[in-house]
Amino acid sequence: MSGGVDSSVAAKLLAEQDYNLSAIFMRNWDTRDESGTDKGCEWEKDWQDVQQVCRTLDIPCRMIDLSREYWNRVFEPSLRLWESGVTPNPDVWCNKEIKFGALLDRLPHSESIPEEAWFATGHYARKSTGPRAKLLRAVDRHKDQTYYLSSLSEASLDRALFPIGGFTKPEVREIARKHNLVTAERPESMGLCFVGEKGKFRDFLDQYIPPKPGPIVDLLTDKTLGEHHGLWTYTIGENARISGMPMKMFVSRKDIANNRVYVVPGTDHIDLWATSIRATGWSWIWADSPPIGISQPAGTRLRAKFRHKMGDIPCTVRRRADGDVIITFDDPRKAVSPGQVVALWDADWCLGCGTIVEGKNDPPQSLDYTQDYQKANIAYTQESPNP
Numbered sequence: 001m002s003g004g005v006d007s008s009v010a011a012k013l014l015a016e017q018d019y020n021l022s023a024i025f026m027r028n029w030d031t032r033d034e035s036g037t038d039k040g041c042e043w044e045k046d047w048q049d050v051q052q053v054c055r056t057l058d059i060p061c062r063m064i065d066l067s068r069e070y071w072n073r074v075f076e077p078s079l080r081l082w083e084s085g086v087t088p089n090p091d092v093w094c095n096k097e098i099k100f101g102a103l104l105d106r107l108p109h110s111e112s113i114p115e116e117a118w119f120a121t122g123h124y125a126r127k128s129t130g131p132r133a134k135l136l137r138a139v140d141r142h143k144d145q146t147y148y149l150s151s152l153s154e155a156s157l158d159r160a161l162f163p164i165g166g167f168t169k170p171e172v173r174e175i176a177r178k179h180n181l182v183t184a185e186r187p188e189s190m191g192l193c194f195v196g197e198k199g200k201f202r203d204f205l206d207q208y209i210p211p212k213p214g215p216i217v218d219l220l221t222d223k224t225l226g227e228h229h230g231l232w233t234y235t236i237g238e239n240a241r242i243s244g245m246p247m248k249m250f251v252s253r254k255d256i257a258n259n260r261v262y263v264v265p266g267t268d269h270i271d272l273w274a275t276s277i278r279a280t281g282w283s284w285i286w287a288d289s290p291p292i293g294i295s296q297p298a299g300t301r302l303r304a305k306f307r308h309k310m311g312d313i314p315c316t317v318r319r320r321a322d323g324d325v326i327i328t329f330d331d332p333r334k335a336v337s338p339g340q341v342v343a344l345w346d347a348d349w350c351l352g353c354g355t356i357v358e359g360k361n362d363p364p365q366s367l368d369y370t371q372d373y374q375k376a377n378i379a380y381t382q383e384s385p386n387p
C-alpha cells in the first residue's frame with residue numbers, strides 16, 4: 001500500500017473477502033543524506049496514511065526499506081542511460097525490479113508467508129482466469145496501467161491480484177468515501193516523487209550527472225545555434241527554447257557519438273515523425289510464446305504504445321533474426337525517443353515490452369520529404385538571414 005486511494009481501496013475490497021491480509025509499505029528513496037529532508041517524497045505522511053487505513057480495516061502493516069535496491073536496480077541504471085543520451089522509463093522498471101522483484105523476493109524469507117501467497121496492488125489492470133494468466137487492460141481506459149506492468153514476468157503475474165481493475169477511478173473514490181478511508185480525497189501521485197516540483201527534472205538530474213557540453217545544430221542548415229549541457233537535458237520532440245530564432249525549434253534527433261542535439265523549425269517538421277520503430281531486449285510476459293505470426297514475413301497485427309499517456313496505435317509487428325522487433329505504425333507518430341519502453345497489446349491483452357533503439361520515417365508518409373526539406377529550408381533561410 002502506497003498511501004494513495006487506489007491501494008487503500010484494493011485492500012478494502014480484499015478485506016471483504018476471505019483473505020488473510022497483511023499490508024506492506026515500501027520506502028524506496030532516501031534523500032536524507034543529501035539534503036537532510038525528504039521533500040517531494042513525503043513518505044512519512046504516506047506511511048501514516050497506510051497505518052490509518054490498516055487500522056480502519058483491521059489488518060497488520062509494516063514498512064520495508066528498499067531504497068538501496070531501488071538505487072542499484074532502477075535509479076543508477078537509469079542515470080547511466082540518461083547520461084548516454086537516451087530516455088529511460090524508470091517507472092516501468094520499478095514495477096519489474098522493485099515492486100514485483102525485490103519486494104516479492106523478500107517476502108517468503110522475511111515473513112511466514114507461503115510462496116504461493118497472492119500479491120495485490122492498486123494498479124488499474126486486470127488478469128484473465130484461463131490456464132495461463134494474461135495481463136489485461138483495466139475497465140477504466142483512462143487509468144489503465146498495463147503499460148507500466150508490461151515488463152512483468154509470468155511468474156510475477158501468476159501471484160498478482162489487481163482488485164480495482166474492474167472499477168473506474170470515480171467508483172474507487174466513492175468506495176473510499178463510503179468506508180471513511182482517510183485517503184479518499186488524496187490527489188493523484190505524480191510520477192517520480194523524489195524529483196520534487198514538476199518541471200525541475202533537469203535540475204534534479206544535474207545533481208547526479210556531470211555536464212557534458214555540445215552543440216545544438218540546425219538539421220536544415222547544419223549551423224550551430226547554441227550549446228547544450230548534456231544530451232540528457234533534451235528529449236526528442238521538445239521545444240529547444242533557443243532565443244533569437246524566427247520560429248520555435250524542436251529537438252528531432254540526438255547524435256550520441258558526436259554529442260550533438262539536432263533541431264528543426266516548427267512542431268510539425270517531418271523529422272519529428274516516425275513511421276516505424278525498432279525495439280530490442282524484448283520481455284514477453286509469456287516468455288516461451290511470443291505473439292503468433294511475429295516471425296512471418298508479413299508480421300502480425302497488434303497495438304502499440306510508447307508512452308503511458310497516449311492512445312494505442314494500430315501496427316504491424318515483425319521479428320528480425322536477431323530478436324529485435326520492427327513495429328510499423330498505420331499512421332506516423334511524433335516524438336519517438338530511443339530508450340523509451342514500447343509495449344504491445346492484442347486487443348486488451350498486454351503481451352510484453354521492449355526498448356526503443358530508433359524511430360524511422362521511412363518511407364516518409366503523407367509528405368514528400370525532399371520537397372518539404374527544400375521548402376522549409378528556403379522559407380527558413382528567408383525568414384532568418386542570420387540563423
Ligand SMILES: Nc1ncnc2c1ncn2[C@@H]1O[C@H](COP(=O)(O)OP(=O)(O)OP(=O)(O)O)[C@@H](O)[C@H]1O
Nearest residue numbers: 001002004005006007008024025026121122123189
Ligand atoms: N511505496 C509503496 N509501497 C507499497 N506499494 C506501493 C508503493 N507505491 C506504489 N505501490 C503499489 O503500486 C500501485 C501503483 O502505484 P502508483 O505509484 O502507480 O500509484 P497510484 O496509481 O497513484 O496508486 P495509489 O493511489 O494506491 O497510490 C499502488 O496502488 C500500490 O499498490
